[in-house]
Amino acid sequence: MIGSQKQVINSTGRPTPTALILSGLKADFKKLHNVLSCSHCQTTGKIVSNGSTSRTGSPQFKCKCGATFTASSMQSLINAVQYKIPEVHSASEPVVSPSVSILGHSISMADIHEIESDIAPVLPTVMPTLQDIWDRFQAYDEHLSALEAVQKENIELRKALATVNATIARLTKENVDFSVGAAASKYATIAASVPVVSQADFPSLPASQTHHSTEPTKTFVSKTPRKRAPTARAIAAVVCGMTIKENADQGFQIVYVPNAIRLPISTQCQRLRKLKIDNARVLDLHYPDRKVMGMLVHNEYAPELKTILASYGVTTLDNFDPLDPVHLRDPALASLSLDDRATKAIHVHNDCMLRAIEFIRAPVKFAVARSFCSQGWISDDQLAEIVPPRPTKKDLDISIHTASITIPSFSDL
Template identity: 35%
Template sequence: MANLQIGNMQGLPTELTSFLTTLQAQIMNVQNRTDQLERLAAENARLTTELDHARTTIANLQKQLGSQNAPEKNFSEISLSNPAGAVGAPDKNKEPGLEASTWASKASVSLPVTAPKMSTVPSARRIAASVRMFALPSGPSGYEYVYIPRSRRLKHKEVCSSLRTLGVDSSRLLDINFPARGVIGILVHVQYADTFKAKLTTASVEILDAFDPLDPDNVADPKYASLSTHELANTAAMLHHDRCLQALQFLRPHVAIPVGHFFCEEGWISEDEIPTRTTLTNAAGGSLFKRQRSSSVTMSE
């Protein structure tokens, strides 16, 4: 079923075609998550190996340090033979006093010096975020995707960096995705939308108010070239549906839940796909969604 081609559905009833298209989207979503889980399992195995190696190294260093600090009858005859702190054979040609001073100097160099932690002054953005946390809800509620053009293929870090250069508070950007060739979609809260648009307009960045993420023309992948207009519309809806679900995976629970309701009200996801605190906690606990985003990126407020 996962390999079912939409092009083979011609001639089937519309309801069956819609059902198979939805089923295919769900299977693709499960396959993507399975691949993600396998990559995370491999990464976990690698990190576990590195952790075991680090623990072994620490144990060896502690053992060496303990042996260096142990009392000896002829402590003045002990000297270090290498910078790592290994104990070598005593040099009988040196005077005891000189050997003792050499031991002290080398031992002091080998011990790590921990710099005192300096308190950092919180930035204005962090202070504003903390104030919003304790403020009573006021003003309009809801979310809005703002669409702007792009002249070339961009990475999400490049988008964030460029927007910060234009004076945009990147912590207020909830999702960044690429719904069509030459278009960037940015999700913001409606209370920040006007400010965000004003900064874009001031910087002479065009806002694509007429852009529709469900437009069949957005599907530019050559593998869909043989599809009919109706099938392209279903494919565009399926791709946008997946983008929405992916965005929810990277938002903090207190943001993901209301954003999920917004997506549902727009008709982009179903009501049973709105996340709950239980599902979000389980997902975070399993580290399933802690990967780096490949097609979309989100940042919590």
């Protein structure tokens, strides 16, 4: 807030007003320190000088209660005492000489009092501004100290990082050198430990001592995996493919049986297997109505399936009609007319047949689709989407021409 001691001399060679103010403040404090009252503990005569700041050289003061005073706050205390006790100068012991020496320059007290009288009117106005500047300088000093500490820490961290990197590089190099050296020393040790032999170290045996073994030489034959015998189903499939039945009943039908519980399809397949029913010949299982299950099979297997079921006391539902509107159990469809319900039943059965075809593998699905179309369960357009068109003679000629290759003659080789 108050100028530093480095700027106590102006261009004319005389001390600056700031230096004079500080000198006068110190002189007034020496005269009035016995009557100055601390604003914190309200004790008189307990304030002492506490040196000066390191940057600006401004004097500092401290009370024995721990409170500190800057130059501006001390000047306020001195002014308050001087205004209340104007005769304090005569009552106190004179401690100031007629002249003051500031940095080797002697200034008379008359000049000091003259300067004080000149700046006394503007001092109350200037002091708050100087106090604000002083506070800002202190804040800048704190920020500068923090930045210096950060800079110092940064330098130390950089040094530590460089040391760590050098250590890592050294250890990596030592590890590589050690691995290469260990491998070389290992093979060198083996080579040194193996003695050098020659043909002279192994003389040939006499002819009379030569031993010929009469035992037959054992030959090891690798064991080939045993082939499993074909199952009866596999044999029947081969025989069926090599047999042509006259007047065979081609096509597919759905055999409906009672079903108390609607179980997952996988569980139903396990239950049919327990009844000795060939699941490979049951192409689809679905539930067209409550307590009813339908099994899609070939026409030739249908009588055998019914015989197996009858042997276990299961009666097939031969009169079940999946297109009957009575099987529509959705309450939202109850308000429809009889014709609309019949149309809806046809659509529901059509969707069920399309889903069944979707899960059947080709080429069986194509035969099933043709059978469903002949029974009116799917339309011709739907059949055309499922069954790919057969290639014509023109398509075959184009494919053969595209796949043809030129065989070079022996003369070209």
